Amino acid sequence: MASEVEKKAVFDIDSATEVVQELRASFVAGKTKDYEWRRTQLKAMLKMMDENEPQIIAALRDDLSKPELESSIYEIAMLKNSCKLALKKMKHWMMPEKAKTSLATFPSSGEIVSEPLGVVLVISAWNYPLLLSLDPVIGAIAAGNAIVLKPSEISPATASLLAKLVANYMDSSCIKVVEGAVPETTALLEQKWDKIMYTGNGRIARIVMAAAAKHLTPVVLELGGKCPVIVDSGINLQVATRRIIAGKWGCNNGQACISPDYIITTKDYAVELVDSFKCELERFYGKNPLESKDLSRVVNSNHFARLLKLLDEDKVSSKIVYGGERDKSNLKIAPTILLDVPQDSLIMNEEIFGPLLPIITVGAKSINSIDKVEDSFDLINSGTKPLAAYMFTNNKKLKEKFVEKVSAGGLVINDTTVHLAEPTLPFGGVGDSGMGAYHGKFSFDTFSHKKAVLYRSFAGDAPLRYPPYTNGKLRLLKALLGGSILGIIRALMGWSKA
Amino acid sequence: MEKSIAELRETFKNGGTKSISWRKSQLKALLQLINQNEDSIFKALDQDLGKSPVESYRDEVGVLKKSVTYTLSCLEKWVAPKKAEVPLLFLPAKAEVMPQPLGVVLIFSSWNFPFTLALDPLIGAISAGNTVLLKPSDLAPACMSFLVETIPKYLDNKAIKVVAGGADIGVRLLQLKWDKIFFTGSPRVGRLVMAAAAKHLTPVTLELGGKCPAIVDTLFTTPSKAKVTAKRIVGGKWGPCTGQACIAIDYLLVEEKFASTMIELLKKTIKRFYGETIKSLKNISRIVNKHQFQRLVNLLKDPNVANSIVYGGSVDEEKLVIEPTILLDPPLHSEIMSEEIFGPLLPIITLKNIEESINFINSKSNPLVIYAFTEDETFKKRILSETSSGTVTFNDSMVQFLCDSLPFGGVGQSGFGRYHGKYSFDTFSHEKSILHRSFYPEIEPRYPPWTDFKLLFIKLAYEFDYFGLILLLLGFKRS
Numbered sequence: 001m002a003s004e005v006e007k008k009a010v011f012d013i014d015s016a017t018e019v020v021q022e023l024r025a026s027f028v029a030g031k032t033k034d035y036e037w038r039r040t041q042l043k044a045m046l047k048m049m050d051e052n053e054p055q056i057i058a059a060l061r062d063d064l065s066k067p068e069l070e071s072s073i074y075e076i077a078m079l080k081n082s083c084k085l086a087l088k089k090m091k092h093w094m095m096p097e098k099a100k101t102s103l104a105t106f107p108s109s110g111e112i113v114s115e116p117l118g119v120v121l122v123i124s125a126w127n128y129p130l131l132l133s134l135d136p137v138i139g140a141i142a143a144g145n146a147i148v149l150k151p152s153e154i155s156p157a158t159a160s161l162l163a164k165l166v167a168n169y170m171d172s173s174c175i176k177v178v179e180g181a182v183p184e185t186t187a188l189l190e191q192k193w194d195k196i197m198y199t200g201n202g203r204i205a206r207i208v209m210a211a212a213a214k215h216l217t218p219v220v221l222e223l224g225g226k227c228p229v230i231v232d233s234g235i236n237l238q239v240a241t242r243r244i245i246a247g248k249w250g251c252n253n254g255q256a257c258i259s260p261d262y263i264i265t266t267k268d269y270a271v272e273l274v275d276s277f278k279c280e281l282e283r284f285y286g287k288n289p290l291e292s293k294d295l296s297r298v299v300n301s302n303h304f305a306r307l308l309k310l311l312d313e314d315k316v317s318s319k320i321v322y323g324g325e326r327d328k329s330n331l332k333i334a335p336t337i338l339l340d341v342p343q344d345s346l347i348m349n350e351e352i353f354g355p356l357l358p359i360i361t362v363g364a365k366s367i368n369s370i371d372k373v374e375d376s377f378d379l380i381n382s383g384t385k386p387l388a389a390y391m392f393t394n395n396k397k398l399k400e401k402f403v404e405k406v407s408a409g410g411l412v413i414n415d416t417t418v419h420l421a422e423p424t425l426p427f428g429g430v431g432d433s434g435m436g437a438y439h440g441k442f443s444f445d446t447f448s449h450k451k452a453v454l455y456r457s458f459a460g461d462a463p464l465r466y467p468p469y470t471n472g473k474l475r476l477l478k479a480l481l482g483g484s485i486l487g488i489i490r491a492l493m494g495w496s497k498a
Numbered sequence: 499m500e501k502s503i504a505e506l507r508e509t510f511k512n513g514g515t516k517s518i519s520w521r522k523s524q525l526k527a528l529l530q531l532i533n534q535n536e537d538s539i540f541k542a543l544d545q546d547l548g549k550s551p552v553e554s555y556r557d558e559v560g561v562l563k564k565s566v567t568y569t570l571s572c573l574e575k576w577v578a579p580k581k582a583e584v585p586l587l588f589l590p591a592k593a594e595v596m597p598q599p600l601g602v603v604l605i606f607s608s609w610n611f612p613f614t615l616a617l618d619p620l621i622g623a624i625s626a627g628n629t630v631l632l633k634p635s636d637l638a639p640a641c642m643s644f645l646v647e648t649i650p651k652y653l654d655n656k657a658i659k660v661v662a663g664g665a666d667i668g669v670r671l672l673q674l675k676w677d678k679i680f681f682t683g684s685p686r687v688g689r690l691v692m693a694a695a696a697k698h699l700t701p702v703t704l705e706l707g708g709k710c711p712a713i714v715d716t717l718f719t720t721p722s723k724a725k726v727t728a729k730r731i732v733g734g735k736w737g738p739c740t741g742q743a744c745i746a747i748d749y750l751l752v753e754e755k756f757a758s759t760m761i762e763l764l765k766k767t768i769k770r771f772y773g774e775t776i777k778s779l780k781n782i783s784r785i786v787n788k789h790q791f792q793r794l795v796n797l798l799k800d801p802n803v804a805n806s807i808v809y810g811g812s813v814d815e816e817k818l819v820i821e822p823t824i825l826l827d828p829p830l831h832s833e834i835m836s837e838e839i840f841g842p843l844l845p846i847i848t849l850k851n852i853e854e855s856i857n858f859i860n861s862k863s864n865p866l867v868i869y870a871f872t873e874d875e876t877f878k879k880r881i882l883s884e885t886s887s888g889t890v891t892f893n894d895s896m897v898q899f900l901c902d903s904l905p906f907g908g909v910g911q912s913g914f915g916r917y918h919g920k921y922s923f924d925t926f927s928h929e930k931s932i933l934h935r936s937f938y939p940e941i942e943p944r945y946p947p948w949t950d951f952k953l954l955f956i957k958l959a960y961e962f963d964y965f966g967l968i969l970l971l972l973g974f975k976r977s
Contacts, residue, residue, distance in 0.1 A: 028860075033883075069948040069956070077960040099903040104564070108897070110904050113882060113890075117909070194910065202699060209696035213689050216704065218914035223699075236937040242945050250946065284946040294946040381511075403932055407598060410931035418933065421960075424582035425593055425931035430600070431677065435701040437929070450916070452904035453882065456894035461726045466733050467771040467781030469552035477552065481560035481900075 011180050016187040019176055023119045023146040026174045033116060033144045038090060041141045041170055045134065046083050048169040049076055055161060056130060063129065063155035064252060065297035065331075074251070075130040078421065082135050085423055085440060086142040093142065093444045101454070104481060109455045114448040116144030117218075118194030123185065123208065125199045126154035126299060127255045127353075132199045132222075133162055137175070139443025145195075146174045150188055152200075153181040154299060193217050195447060199257075201351075202432055220436030220446055223429055224257040224351050225386030229416065230402070231265040231273060232373050232393035240392040240414070241276040245284060247390075247416030249335050253296040254355045255303075258388040258410075258417050261352050264376040267363035274337060274359065278322050281335050289334045290327050297331045298354060304331050307354040310347040311336065319358075374398055377405045385409075385431035390416045409433050499667075502659050503674060506602045506629040509656045515599065515627045518577060522570060524624045524653055528617065529566045531652040532559060538648075539613060542640040546612065547739060548784035548819075557738060558613040561900065565618055568902050568919060569625050576625070576923045579932070587959055592934040597927040599627035600701075601677030606633050606668065606691070608682045609786055610742045612641035615682045615705075620658070622922025628678070629657040633671060635683075636664045637786055676700050678926060682744075685911055703915025703925050706908055707838050708865030709748040712895065713855045713881070714760060715872035716753065727871045727893075728763040732771060734869065734895025736822050740783040741842045742790070744912075745867050747895055748839050751855040754848040761824060761846065765809050768822045776812040776821040785818045785841065794820055794841040797834040806845075836862075853877070856884050864888075864910035869895050888912050 009015070031037055049056070053076060060066040060075065099110035120140050124133040133151045140147045149166070151159035163177040178184060189196075189211035198208045199222040212219045229244055248260045265273055285292040298304045308326065311317060316338065317324075323336030338358045341347055347358055362376050373393075380389065389408040393399060399413055409429040410419050419425055423440030438446050462480070463473075509515065532539070539559055543549040549557075579596040603623050607616035616634045623630045632649070634642040646662045661667060672679075672694035681691045682705040695702045712731060734747045752760050773779045785791040795813055798804055803825065804811070810823030825845045828834055834845060849855060852872075859868060868887040872878060882890060888908040891898045898904055899918075907916025917925050941959075943952035954975070958966040969975040 067946075067948060069946075069953050072953060073956045073960060077957055081960055099901070101901055101903065104900040105897045108894075108901075110898075110901055112905065115883075115886060118886075205699055206696050209699065210693050213692035213696055216685060216688055216692065216706070216911055216913070221699065239937045239940055242940075246944055250944075280945075286947070292946075294948050399934070403596065407928070408930065410933070412933045413935060414937060415933070415935035418588070418935070419593075419931055422582070422584065422588065422593055422931075422933060424584070425933065426595060426929055427931065430598075430928040430930070432699055435699070449886065449909040450905055451882075451887065451909070452889040452898060452901075452906065454889070454891045454894070454898040454901060454904060456892060456897065458723050458726045458893060461729065465556070466729055466737070467552075469550045469781050474552045474555055477556055477560060481556075481564050 011178060011184045011187060013187045013190055016178075016184075016191050019148060019178065020119060020191045020193075023148065023174060023176065027116070027118055027146040031171070032141075032146050032174050035091070035094065037171070037174075038141055038144060039087060041175065042083050042087050042090075042138065044169045045138065045141075046080060048165050049080055052161075052165060056158075059157040059161045060130070062157035063126070064255075064299055065295075066252065067294045067296065069294075070250070070252065070296065075128060078131055079134050079138070082138050082423070082439075082443075086138050086444070089441065090142050090444070093441055096453070099452070105454065105456070107457055107459065111453050113451045113453055114143065114444070115451055117447055117449050119146045119148070120195040120197070120447060121148050121150065121188060121191075121193045123150045123188075123196070123198045123200070124152060126152035127252050127257075129155035129158035130162070136197045136199075136438060136443065139438055140197075140447045141175070142444045143447035145447050147176070148188065149175070149177045150185055151177065151179065153179070195219070197436075197438075197446070198222070205434070220428070220438065221434040222257070222427075222436075222438075223387065223432065223434040224353070225384055225408075225429070225433040226261040226351055227258055227386045227388045227390065227408070228376075228380050229260040229263045230373060230376055230389075230391040230393070231263055231269065232391070232395060232398060233266060233269045235392050235394055235414075237272060237276045238280065241273070241280045243392075243415050244390075245277070245280055245335075248357055249281075249285070249295060249355055251417060253298070254357075255296065255299060255353050256417070258420060259353075260357070260390060260416050261386070262348065263357065263359040264373070264379065265359060265361060266373060267361040270339060270359055270361045274321055274339065277337055277357075281322070285335065289323070290325055290330075290332050295332070295335075295355075298333060299331075301331065303354065304328065304333070307333055307352075307356065310350075310352065310354075311356060313346050316341045316345050316347055323355075374401055377402065380406055385429070385433050387429045387433040388412065388417070388419070407431070409437075499661065499670065500674070502661070503602065503631065505656060506631060506659065510599070510601050510629045514654075515624075515629055515657050518574060520654070521573060521624055521627060524658070525566050525570050525573075525621065527652040528621065528624075529563060529570075531648060532562055532566075535644075535648060538644060542644045543612070545640040546638040547610070547742075547786055548782075549739065550781055553737070553739075553781075553783065558611055561614050562617050562621075564900070565621050565902070565918075565922075569621055569923070572920065573625055573923075576920055582931070585962060586964065587962060588935075590936050594932050596930045596932055597626065597923070598930050600926060600928055601628060602631070603628045603678040603680065603926060604631050604633065604671060604676045606679070606681045606683065607635060609635035609637035610739045610744075612638035612645075616645060619680045619682075619917060619922065622917055623680070623926045624658070625923045626926035628926050630659070631671070632658070632660045633663070633668060634660065636662065678702070680915075680917075680925070681705065685913075688913065703907070703917065704913040705744070705906075705915070705917075706866070706911065706913035707744040707840070708887075708908065708912040709838050709862055710745060710865045710867045710869065710887075711855070711859050712747040712750050712869035713852065713859075713871065714750055714752040714756070715852050715870070715874060715877060716756065724759075724763060728760075728767045730871070730893075730895050732764060732767045732822075735844050736768070736772065736782055736842055738896060740785065740820075740822075741844075742783070742786065742840050745896060745899060746840075747844070747869060748865070749835070749845040749847060751847050751849060751852070751858060753852050754850060757826060757846060757848045761808055761826065764824060764844075768809070772822060776814055776819060779819060779821055782822070782842075785820060788815075788818065790841070791815065791818050791820070794839075794843065797832075797837075797839065797841075797843060798823075800829075800832050800834075803828045803832050803834055810842075853880070856880060859885050864908070864912050866908045866912040867891060867898065886910065888916075
């Protein structure tokens with residue numbers, strides 16, 4: 001499924017250098033710092049999405065068979081909201097923040113000034129090719145940077161469309177899209193950037209960070225992980241099931257970094273849970289989910305083969321309790337639920353990123369020998385830290401324990417994935433699920449340098465700062481740094497000697 | 499060594515560092531360590547760097563005591579989750595951000611402020627609830643030994659460890675997996691640290707250096723201000739470890755016509771602070787070791803550079819002392835003007851107009867601090883918006899280090915990440931977002947099968963067009 005488009009010229013190291021040079025010149029000339037410029041670019045992006053919605057939906061359908069509603073909402077509407085928020089709040093975000101100064105530096109005043117980092121590189125992923133490309137770009141523009149966007153070649157129709165639209169609507173001297181695959185990305189990574197934001201998998205993230213290390217470039221890595229869902233009993237099962245389905249198959253058919261990856265529930269409850277899933281899945285996708293228009297397909301044959309490998313492993317294939325059907329020519333796999341696959345199976349040891357949902361049970365005589373739901377926290381913590389973790393429960397104590405004990409990028413209780421839409425919550429990972437965060441003001445901050453500024457006056461020059469160093473000065477210094485009133489008064493008397 | 503780290507991981511996993519009472523007890527113990535061993539600390543700093551007790555108190559002991567006390571008073575506030583606003587559409591829901599420790603962290607510190615740069619990050623790491631391995635620099639051996647021997651006597655050995663050794667130990671440590679690495683040092687080693695961290699996707703904070711310039715605007719109309727400026731420049735160059743500090747003034751920028759006045763003022767101040775000759779030099783640190791001494795002496799070897807010396811220049815190899823030295827307009831392409839000096843040599847670069855200092859500074863990589871002595875508000879604004887540095891300090895030097903409310907860190911080649919005050923706590927924390935939802939009400943349009951109605955509903959919802967939603971639900975809007 002690699003891009004077949006023949007490029008007119010090869011994008012190599014020289015091309016990359018040229019691009020960076022041009023952007024750096026634009027940045028140094030102050031183009032991107034200007035508030036009006038930032039507003040114009042964000043407005044242009046809004047216009048770009050308004051005027052090209054059908055084309056965007058078509059490209060996403062080409063690349064992923066993404067249902068129109070998912071494209072409209074999770075890609076376009078979310079982006080527009082992000083743009084609008086930035087337009088509304090940008091002035092406020094750009095304002096310096098006052099910092100209180102202490103007696104140790106009296107008299108003085110302090111502030112923290114946001115300034116753009118410079119020329120930044122945004123490398124995005126294929127599953128939400130529009131959102132994951134432009135949402136970081138919104139933050140980078142709001143913060144006043146020049147930008148290169150490198151969309152994923154695994155979603156080529158969207159990548160080409162982005163290249164065309166950005167060139168038509170936005171300021172090409174400051175914002176560029178570079179299409180391509182490994183060679184082009186490598187050429188870009190050789191350059192010196194002021195920040196790199198990468199969304200994708202851990203293997204490539206290591207390569208990105210190692211390349212960034214050569215130039216001491218700070219990075220934001222938005223990765224993934226196995227996002228668990230713990231389902232307690234005594235809840236509204238129908239609502240919980242639907243919300244899990246919405247977060248799993250409703251999000252690009254499970255190909256999303258925050259999609260529920262697997263479920264943990266008690267042995268007793270599992271039967272009810274599976275039944276509820278069967279009922280709701282059929283209600284949503286019909287008796288022949290392979291035919292449903294409301295499900296994305298698997299992105300390409302590589303991933304299709306990968307998912308089948310997970311499904312067809314000997315000790316796993318017998319655990320399918322629902323689904324399992326596949327259509328190779330259309331790259332479709334039906335929503336599939338598995339019950340109690342072994343802990344050492346492939347499907348339990350890599351991020352699934354597809355329409356397969358294993359349910360692991362805990363309880364007396366469970367294969368995990370975990371008795372209670374809350375013991376599953378340890379099971380989760382024994383793996384690498386995921387981007388998100390979810391729990392459905394009405395038990396207040398359990399909620400508190402979950403929040404305290406489980407380490408993940410973000411947590412949601414009694415729902416899945418919706419925290420993505422909450423711009424007041426930082427969205428990012430920890431450990432193997434990444435570093436750094438964005439969304440809302442966090443996007444602005446992530447592409448800014450927060451410069452500390454201290455204003456001092458000439459008055460109040462305490463001689464105890466300077467040599468010759470005497471015991472008397474030492475005493476006074478101790479008092480001043482220790483904040484003792486008497487000592488400070490004495491130190492302040494140094495004023496009159498200025 | 500692997501065993502030590504396994505123990506740190508075990509302690510963290512078992513929740514040994516989570517409770518606020520544990521964190522407070524460790525911080526109090528650290529304060530006790532400092533209070534009860536002040537003399538030994540002064541002695542070690544004198545041995546390694548020739549620091550006088552006042553300098554040691556001002557730059558190391560006092561700073562640390564202040565940092566611990568501040569952290570203790572704010573810890574409960576910092577640890578508390580912060581509420582985040584939730585839009586109407588999501589209600590009922592509760593959103594918050596909760597700071598959590600990262601896990602097992604590695605701190606590398608530097609030799610020039612061997613206590614501050616080791617223990618200040620340690621304070622942050624403890625306050626955030628992590629277990630820590632501290633690797634002090636072996637180039638300040640007495641201080642390193644002190645830390646290795648004394649920390650286990652006061653702090654929880656299962657959670658906080660110190661390891662002695664040189665670069666080879668550092669390399670071995672970097673092969674292992676950490677949850678965070680905090681590094682203070684040179685850009686060259688910073689690259690190695692980050693490259694090693696990349697293998698494990700370990701987040702890093704790099705506190706590096708750069709050539710910190712001091713811009714001196716026309717201040718000689720008032721003699722008292724000129725005097726204060728001179729004191730602050732001299733104090734900001736030779737005061738901190740005889741210039742061996744990441745935030746020491748590296749070079750001066752001043753208008754041609756004021757150069758000679760500036761030099762005279764500086765000479766007077768230097769003599770008053772440190773003595774008249776290299777033989778009578780006092781109240782000043784020495785160069786840390788022969789390697790650094792040689793490096794600095796080599797900066798003066800170039801005859802064009804040597805010719806530009808207007809004060810000082812004498813060196814004493816045996817005592818590892820270089821007297822405060824001022825140079826006037828050394829060649830701009832010489833090493834002394836392209837490398838971070840990190841020593842007692844102060845080049846003064848003259849300009850026709852002080853506004854040119856902005857372009858001059860921008861021709862070099864972003865420093866950790868830019869100092870500017872000026873009362874021209876327009877010029878101040880220009881400096882702020884047209885240059886980039888970790889920090890900008892107006893009309894003083896060094897003191898921004900004492901300000902717990904200002905983030906301390908670099909940008910570009912001077913590093914990334916920041917600490918001091920709450921920023922230390924944040925740098926060793928993961929801010930976990932949490933969204934609490936309830937089961938009711940349920941919004942049907944969230945679920946397939948998709949219809950035009952559902953599409954329109956969600957579109958309106960995403961635009962927070964509540965009125966539109968009502969119209970739609972009442973049947974007044976068509977899909």
